[in-house]
Amino acid sequence: MEPFQIHKGLVYPLNRSNVDTDQIIPKQFLKRIERQGFGQFLFYHWRFDDNGHPRKDFSLNEEKYNGASILLGGENFGCGSSREHAPWAVQDFGFKVIIAPSYADIFKNNCGKNGILAIQVSEEKVHELMKRAENDQYHLTVDLAKQLVFDDTGFEVSFDIPAYSKEMLLNGLDEIGVTLNYEDKISQYELSVGA
Amino acid sequence: MQKPKNIIEKIWEQHVVHHEDGKPDLLYIDLHLVHEVTSPQAFEGLRMSSRKVRRPDRTFATMDHNVPTRERHVIKDLISKTQMDTLKNNCEEFGVSLADIHHPDNGIVHVIGPELGLTQPGKTIVCGDSHTSTHGAFGALAFGIGTSEVEHVLATQTLWQSKPKTLNVKVNGKLGLGVTAKDLILAIIAKYGVNFGTGYVIEFSGEAIRALSMEERMTVCNMSIEAGARAGLITPDETTFAYLKGRRHVPKDDEFEEAVAKWKFLASDEDAAYDFTLEIAAEEIEPQVTWGTNPGMGLPVSGSVPDPSLLEKPSEREEIKRALDYMGLEAGQPITSIKIDHVFIGSCTNSRLSDLRKAAKVVHGHKVHSSVTAIVVPGSMSIKLAAEKEGLDTVFTEAGFEWRDAGCSMCLAMNDDVIPTGERCASTSNRNFEGRQGNGARTHLVSPEMAAAAAVAGHFVDVRKFAAQEVL
Ligand code: SF4
Numbered sequence: 001m002e003p004f005q006i007h008k009g010l011v012y013p014l015n016r017s018n019v020d021t022d023q024i025i026p027k028q029f030l031k032r033i034e035r036q037g038f039g040q041f042l043f044y045h046w047r048f049d050d051n052g053h054p055r056k057d058f059s060l061n062e063e064k065y066n067g068a069s070i071l072l073g074g075e076n077f078g079c080g081s082s083r084e085h086a087p088w089a090v091q092d093f094g095f096k097v098i099i100a101p102s103y104a105d106i107f108k109n110n111c112g113k114n115g116i117l118a119i120q121v122s123e124e125k126v127h128e129l130m131k132r133a134e135n136d137q138y139h140l141t142v143d144l145a146k147q148l149v150f151d152d153t154g155f156e157v158s159f160d161i162p163a164y165s166k167e168m169l170l171n172g173l174d175e176i177g178v179t180l181n182y183e184d185k186i187s188q189y190e191l192s193v194g195a
Numbered sequence: 196m197q198k199p200k201n202i203i204e205k206i207w208e209q210h211v212v213h214h215e216d217g218k219p220d221l222l223y224i225d226l227h228l229v230h231e232v233t234s235p236q237a238f239e240g241l242r243m244s245s246r247k248v249r250r251p252d253r254t255f256a257t258m259d260h261n262v263p264t265r266e267r268h269v270i271k272d273l274i275s276k277t278q279m280d281t282l283k284n285n286c287e288e289f290g291v292s293l294a295d296i297h298h299p300d301n302g303i304v305h306v307i308g309p310e311l312g313l314t315q316p317g318k319t320i321v322c323g324d325s326h327t328s329t330h331g332a333f334g335a336l337a338f339g340i341g342t343s344e345v346e347h348v349l350a351t352q353t354l355w356q357s358k359p360k361t362l363n364v365k366v367n368g369k370l371g372l373g374v375t376a377k378d379l380i381l382a383i384i385a386k387y388g389v390n391f392g393t394g395y396v397i398e399f400s401g402e403a404i405r406a407l408s409m410e411e412r413m414t415v416c417n418m419s420i421e422a423g424a425r426a427g428l429i430t431p432d433e434t435t436f437a438y439l440k441g442r443r444h445v446p447k448d449d450e451f452e453e454a455v456a457k458w459k460f461l462a463s464d465e466d467a468a469y470d471f472t473l474e475i476a477a478e479e480i481e482p483q484v485t486w487g488t489n490p491g492m493g494l495p496v497s498g499s500v501p502d503p504s505l506l507e508k509p510s511e512r513e514e515i516k517r518a519l520d521y522m523g524l525e526a527g528q529p530i531t532s533i534k535i536d537h538v539f540i541g542s543c544t545n546s547r548l549s550d551l552r553k554a555a556k557v558v559h560g561h562k563v564h565s566s567v568t569a570i571v572v573p574g575s576m577s578i579k580l581a582a583e584k585e586g587l588d589t590v591f592t593e594a595g596f597e598w599r600d601a602g603c604s605m606c607l608a609m610n611d612d613v614i615p616t617g618e619r620c621a622s623t624s625n626r627n628f629e630g631r632q633g634n635g636a637r638t639h640l641v642s643p644e645m646a647a648a649a650a651v652a653g654h655f656v657d658v659r660k661f662a663a664q665e666v667l
Contacts, residue, residue: 017514018389018489022628027609031261031274033235033281045630050616074510076390079423079489080628081607082325083233084341105393105425106325106339113343162357164218175343176246179351182213182221186249186353189212189223195253 001115003172007096008141009069012060013133019073020080021107025089038085039092064137072129073100078107087111097142099149101126112165115172117144119159128155144170199464202430203361203396206336206461210319212353219355225318227348228304229256229291231282232609233323237346238285249352251290255313256282259303260609262296264572264599275610289349302575302601305329305543309413310575312442316431316458321348326543326625328419331428332412333435334461336396338425360470362395362424366403368477373659375553376411377545377623377642379403380418381483383475385493392424395470398463399429403477409438410547417544418625421490430462484530484655485627485640487518492627493640494530496657502526521629522637523617531655533639534566535619538650539632540596540643541572542606542624550623550643551582555590557647557658563595564653570597570612572604596650608633621649 029041046058054061060068071090077100078086087110090098096116101123103111111118119142132138132151142149144166150156161169168175189195200208213221227250234256241248248254261275270276279296286293294300300307305326308314314330320337321327323345330337344354370379397419399412407415412429419427436455439445446454481495492515494500503515503526519526524533540546540554551573563569571591573579579601582588588598605612606624608631614620616635623646627638641649648661 016517017510020489020626020628022607022626022631026630026634027607030232030609031272031278033239033278035236035239045634050634076393076423079389080325080626082323082339082341084236084323084343087341102390102393104390104423106341110341110343113341162219164355174244175355176244176347176350179221179347179353179355182353183351185213185221186223186351190352193209193223195223195225 001172001174004096004115004117004144004169006141006143007069008139009096010065010067011070011072011129011133011138011140012065012068013072013130014060015074015130015134017074018076018079021078021083021086022080024078024086025083030083030085035088036092038089039094042089042093067094069094070097070099070140070142071095072126072133073098075101075123077103079104082106082110084110084114087114087116091116099126099129112169113175115169117142117169119149121149121157121159125157199466199468201361201363201463201467201469202334202398202428202461203336203359206317206319207358209317219357221353222319222356224321224348224352224354225253226308226313226320227254228308228320228322228327229254229345230260230304230322230324231258231278232260233342234285234345235278235281236342237323237349238289240346241289241349246350248289248291248349253352254291254349256286256291256293257301257304257307258282258296260603260607262602263610264602264604264612267296267600271611299576302578303543303546303603305417306546306574306578309333309409310442310577312439312445315439315445316435317461321354325420326417328424328426329413329417329543331416331419331426332409333439334428334431334458336426336428339420359396359425360394362392362397363469363472364397364399364475365401365472366399366475366477367401368403369406370403370477370480373644374480374482375642375644376407376414378480378483379477380415381485381490381493381640382480384418384422384491385483387422387473389421389489389491390423392419392422395424397422397424397427398469399427400463404429405432408549409434410549413547414544418490421625431458482642482645482658484645486522486524486530487515488521488627488629490625490627490640492518496530496645496655498530500524500526500528500530523619531657533619534654535621535639535649536567537614537618537620538563538567538569538646539572539605539620539622539624540570540646541574541604543574544625545623545643546572546574546578548578548581551578551587552585554643554647555587557644557661558594558596558651559590561594561651563650566653567650569595569650570599570605572599572612573601575601594651605632607631608636621646621655
């Protein structure tokens, strides 16, 4: 996993609540056995019509959002299926940060495991950011160490993140490697319960 | 005296391998279930770092999401075939037992776990699949994980997990005649929304829950994730023990009695506290039908599709408008006026023997409406066999249903069971998201009885009226 420290990027606002993982990556694209290459299928049925042409009415297709790396979402983002293909697609498309008022648990977890920073801020703040990003090309900077999101005009909001997740992300740690340091304890546990 | 504890806290405490303040706990995983869609990248990860599966004996794999339900042996989709072959090779390489499509134990992962007795009270159970919550019906702590976590469990048999908050959903009273476990859980989600359970593990309790059979309890716990909760569980009791007795992986004879004695201790203590409690009156629940594009957009069958213009919040108005657009419904339209093109009886929510029996009872002696295509997909090959022994297949086929082999099938349409764009399906599955059953497909979630009645009528009907004379 790549370490995450400071990221500055273009914001793409997706003003919908309850965006589920079936929308983020439709199931017909889950059949690959690799981790890479899912970005082309992100929000597939919203981005493309039945003939595979880009839909004019879906904002991610607008030129001004080309190269966006911060995804601004609505409430309960990433609900539904546990497919990790969803964060893989988000990441492969180029997003490094998601900002939303709330997330589905598994999705948020999956983001962390892949080095995507899923930030939770209040609905009002998200709303404010939506407005800015809908009107113009809008950039934000995310500083994980300081737990801050800010722009160049003085907007600033802080966010919470559990210390453990922060450490993993900042250092880009391999979680399995970390856990294997506890192997003795795992074996002891197995012995003690007769497992 | 020790502080009273609920079942969730008890199971948690029994599984903590390592605890440090301010950090997630390292939790031991008793049972890891694996399927073909969410595992290839996990095994690949192991291979790349030369790691092994720590406990192949606690890991069980099946193929379900991609499998054809007609002519199992002919997998036309090459990429599906690759995924199934990959699982087979991975299981061989890492020494994991697999119920592949030719195996008599094959079926949907959440159906076969309980069937084989792998699922037991007090266990921690994970699978790279959000409906792992199903196994909570046995008083297990069972939750879905992503593929990175699948790899983590394969390598270490543990997971780093923060202790969840606990939510007691207490269902008082009795469900009415013709009102099912599916209606119960759909009604709860319709009332409280698709994220009231986020961050919680739910314990379902109360008189109405105690009265449910094991298979009905699985239906309820299955949809916990549709309320946002990663897990939902029910304290084990005599119903649980009777179901488990004699199943292949359940301890036998004296050991069974010992296990039961231990399982009884799991029950939540009388004064146990929860972070939150909801009380629901079972009597108020009617048969349910969803009208929208998430499982919380549901109504009693006697209701009418909502009118977005009556809503105050612009974001809600927008959401409902978009849902109605997608679903091709008019605001204010009565649910019973919605005509359907397809019926799907299946999925890990409602494909067990009792579900099939109940649906068969409704269709018995009737014919599927001429404008409806209807299929029944049993949850496992052994359910299929058992149903055939009882002649349920004949009841269905004589009525005009297709009788298929086991698999996830039209629940998520990864195989070739797909609803065409714009067509409408009454489905016993658990998700009605856009495109779930096929690009542009319109899904209405219902119980097996309601699906069966709709198949015959060609539109939604209140199964209590439909079947009053012969069935209930
Ligand atoms: S039946 Fe549907 S919900 Fe259940 S495991 Fe299969 S795809 Fe998932």
